[in-house]
Amino acid sequence: xxxxxxxxxxxxxxxxxxxxxxxxxxxxxxxxxxxxxxxxxxxxxxxxxxxxxxxxxxxxxxxxxxxxxxxxxxxxxxxxxxxxxxxxxxxxxxxxxxxxxxxxxxxxxxxxxxxxxxxxxxxxxxxxxxxxxxxxxxxxxxxxxxxxxxxxxxxxxxxxxxxxxxxxxxxxxxxxxxxxxxxxxxxxxxxxxxxxxxxxxxxxxxxxxxxxxxxxxxxxxxxxxxxxxxxxxxxxxxxxxxxxxxxxxxxxxxxxxxxxxxxxxxxxxxxxxxxxxxxxx
Numbered sequence: 394x395x396x397x398x399x400x401x402x403x404x405x406x407x408x409x410x411x412x413x414x415x416x417x418x419x420x421x422x423x424x425x426x427x428x429x430x431x432x433x434x435x436x437x438x439x440x441x442x443x444x445x446x447x448x449x450x451x452x453x454x455x456x457x458x459x460x461x462x463x464x465x466x467x468x469x470x471x472x473x474x475x476x477x478x479x480x481x482x483x484x485x486x487x488x489x490x491x492x493x494x495x496x497x498x499x500x501x502x503x504x505x506x507x508x509x510x511x512x513x514x515x516x517x518x519x520x521x522x523x524x525x526x527x528x529x530x531x532x533x534x535x536x537x538x539x540x541x542x543x544x545x546x547x548x549x550x551x552x553x554x555x556x557x558x559x560x561x562x563x564x565x566x567x568x569x570x571x572x573x574x575x576x577x578x579x580x581x582x583x584x585x586x587x588x589x590x591x592x593x594x595x596x597x598x599x600x601x602x603x604x605x606x607x608x609x610x611x612x613x614x615x616x617x618x619x620x621x622x623x624x625x626x627x628x629x630x631x632x633x634x635x636x637x638x639x640x641x642x643x644x645x646x647x648x649x650x651x652x653x654x655x656x657x658x659x660x661x662x663x664x665x666x667x668x669x670x671x672x673x674x
Contacts, residue, residue, distance in 0.1 A: 629656030
């Protein structure tokens with residue numbers, strides 16, 4: 394039976410129960426990370442855990458463990474469950490306390506859970522591309538925090554699903570921010586554009602790797618705001634995330650992006666990303 398990490402122990406998943414007054418359950422008061430596993434290895438583990446600590450710090454959760462200790466627990470969990478390809482999910486709740494909007498005083502111990510599951514890379518979608526829709530970004534104003542309070546993203550993703558699309562490309566007053574669960578890029582006149590890092594987006598790990606690869610490939614990349622019109626006038630678009638890597642977006646709201654097929658810059662980045670993964674493994 395698969396093991397999970399819960400309450401400082403590795404237990405069978407059926408033994409892991411959320412307390413009725415856990416603040417994650419009642420308020421969405423917590424943060425999380427999703428980490429890719431390939432060939433039994435957690436990729437960019439330290440960067441993910443550092444971001445987990447950063448998110449926790451931004452909402453004043455005082456961690457009672459270290460980055461290296463969590464890394465060791467995650468590596469052990471992957472080994473116990475013998476996961477070759479998939480993800481690790483980690484969540485930190487502020488803890489268990491009588492329901493009140495105020496932070497517990499005195500503070501209670503944070504609750505950490507972690508589990509693994511098999512999840513395979515979407516190779517066919519990476520090759521053929523996906524469709525998306527434009528959607529108003531109704532989420533809160535601190536999307537730099539990887540909060541477990543994801544209802545805005547859930548609603549956007551569901552709207553995309555209803556329309557037969559894979560992703561919702563979000564915008565605030567016509568300015569593109571990111572996808573419901575991804576970072577978003579366009580290529581216009583050979584230049585890559587993506588929203589700058591601020592409170593409107595999550596600075597994705599894969600996003601950062603793509604920008605590094607663009608620099609290595611000597612492809613100009615600009616982190617600056619752009620509009621819906623720029624997307625439709627661009628030659629290419631693509632999304633990035635831990636679970637999707639780099640996936641071309643070939644159609645938005647029934648409008649073809651470029652010639653309606655994955656573009657040269659996107660494919661060049663995909664090839665470089667594959668080479669990066671092979672070096673890591």
